[in-house]
Amino acid sequence: MTDLVLREDNDGIALLTLNRPDKLNSLTVGMFRELRSHVSDIAKDDEIKCVVLRGAGKCFSAGHDLADIAEGEAVPSRGWHSETLRMMEKLSKPVIAAVHGHCYTGALEVALAADFIIAADNARFGDTHAKWALTPIWGMSQRLPRRVGIATAKRLMFTADMIGADEAVRIGLAEYVVPLDSFDTEIEALATKITTNSSFSHAANKHLLEATDGNPLDAGLQWEVLENEGVGPDMQERIMAFTGKKNSG
Template identity: 35%
Template sequence: MSDAELTVEVTGAVATVVIRNPARRNAMTAAMWRQLPVLLDGLEADRAVHALVLTGAAGTFCAGADLGDLDELLDAGDASIAVTAEERLATFAKPTVAEIRGACVGGGCQLAVACDLRIAAADARFGVPPARLGLVYPAPTTRRLARLVGPSAAKHLLFTGELIDAERALRIGLVDEVLPADAVAARVAALTGVIAERSRLTVAAAKEIIDERADAERIAWWHGQVRASGEAREGVAAANERRPPRFGWTPPAAH
């Protein structure tokens, strides 16, 4: 029986998905790629969960896709299970943070880039190796990487397949913060704790708009939610009274 799996831990309002494949430095197997969207569907529907952390077990984020499943990935092209999982992570309705230590390569980098924020340990290493393997990086994945780091940096990563360290990843915008390895978990917990306390309406709307997934009708719907929920009135009242706001908006079951 394989010990490669994704596990979920929930602490307060934050869910943590942990990538586990100790024999392969947490490489994602076909079963794990298929498992991720299912887990995300459940966590998105759970109204008690306000934010999600993606990380890897035992000091490694993810060393990529398990190439034992190469034929399946090649045959599917941009419709592969890896791209499907990545897209589901990118469209997850709640804030997502990648907590990165050690190797974050190939499919691991793909998953990290699909998160909203990335907090890295100083020992983290990043790479996008298709040019070393003769593969074509999926178009949605390539475009997401280029939007994040810019065309030139994306080309450098893709053309060379070289690993870069955390400091360079920070300079090009691949990660948001770099910390000593023993400080990363506390920082991610603090960050997600702050996000979980903020207006879920504001955060959800901001994510959709920034990711260009909200058309004019959807944006009007968000403004209607502000009016109907009383969220802004509560926020202003709390600021005037110098107290923490008591936000109560929760996302509809479906839209």
Template identity: 45%
Template sequence: MVALVTRKDIDGIAIISLNRPDALNALSPSLFVELHDHVAALSEETENIGCVILRGEGRSFSAGNDLKAMQAGEKAPHPFFQAETVEMIEDLPQPVIAEVQGHCYTGALELVLACDLMICGESARFADTHGKWGLTPLWGMSQRLPRRVGGLCAKEMMYTGRVVNGAEAFEIGLVNKCVVDSKLSEETLQMARAIVDNSWHTVRADKMLVTKGQDYGLKDGLAFERENSPGRATGKEERLSTFKKG
């Protein structure tokens, strides 16, 4: 049986690939079960994995939720399983980079919004199409999209369902970079290598402090940093701080 999600490790980087290219990597419940298992494993691998790349095989990252699977009655293990899996990605200790080409619609957009960073190809197309199907967000769109691009832009995308191309995605702050498709994987891997060449201890601390700090106003956020910053790496963590790949 072909895996719906695959993993490949390169020099401290885990590359997680959605693997339903013939279905534009539609997000079926079965795919989410495999994705959940990979994410759960990665959360325990902080000593050998310093960065994660999330991508899709074929010409699209993902066309979004698998409506055919929904119509066929395929169900996830429980009603909020997909949303919890997306949150698990956001909560991974390691930074996660989304690598996006082609379609990235609705559920797929919710999925990549849980990633720390995002690089897209010129072919990338982002949209929230909940309104075209009479659906409402359950995997984080209403919370993460406004935090990424601002409330005004997020409301326009959500209310109209219009498609945002790769160049505009960069302009509005949805992605870090938009590059030619032929360079997409190379650019994403280069960013991941830059991350794992730094102190893993520091990078994990940075992610925790920035992510959790956004739950506070400035004064409380400053206090949170002072009280929760783990300080200089020591012992086993110090070894990870000097991790370099040739």
């Protein structure tokens, strides 16, 4: 039986690939179950320093499988999909959504649960809940306005318009655009750059940013001082490596 979400580890990077290319990686309960299992395993794996989430074949994902919706999904519990994405979002390791091709509705909700999105130049984003008389239940109403602002979120949700990679960057949905023919190389280089920095700092910074998101500035500053997690166990080693190289040069 083919895995619906593939995991490949390489030099501290876990590559998770949505793997229903014949169905444009449309999202099913089975796919979420495998994603959840991988996320749970990665959370306990100290060897993994960064996670990349991608789609196999022509696109990231065309979204929630409408056939599954129409037939009635056997969801383990109410809010189970949202809980799964929250588990991924709360990983202590940086998570990159690497989006090429389609990224619509449920797929966009998945991508938004990553720390940030990098877009290939053929990426297309959109929220089509309103087109099908649906309402979001995987986090769109919460994460999209936090990423792009409430007015832009309303525009995208009300119109169900599709936008390209450049527009996604302009509104703050994606970080930057990469030509498709160099997308793999760029994503690998970015993830590698992240893994060379401190995993302790990554985890501490993710916690700090989430804990203070939306707080008044003074409250956030107070939290940063009082709840600071201090220095990592490899701080001295890193500084010595830097000063040693500097002195020897």
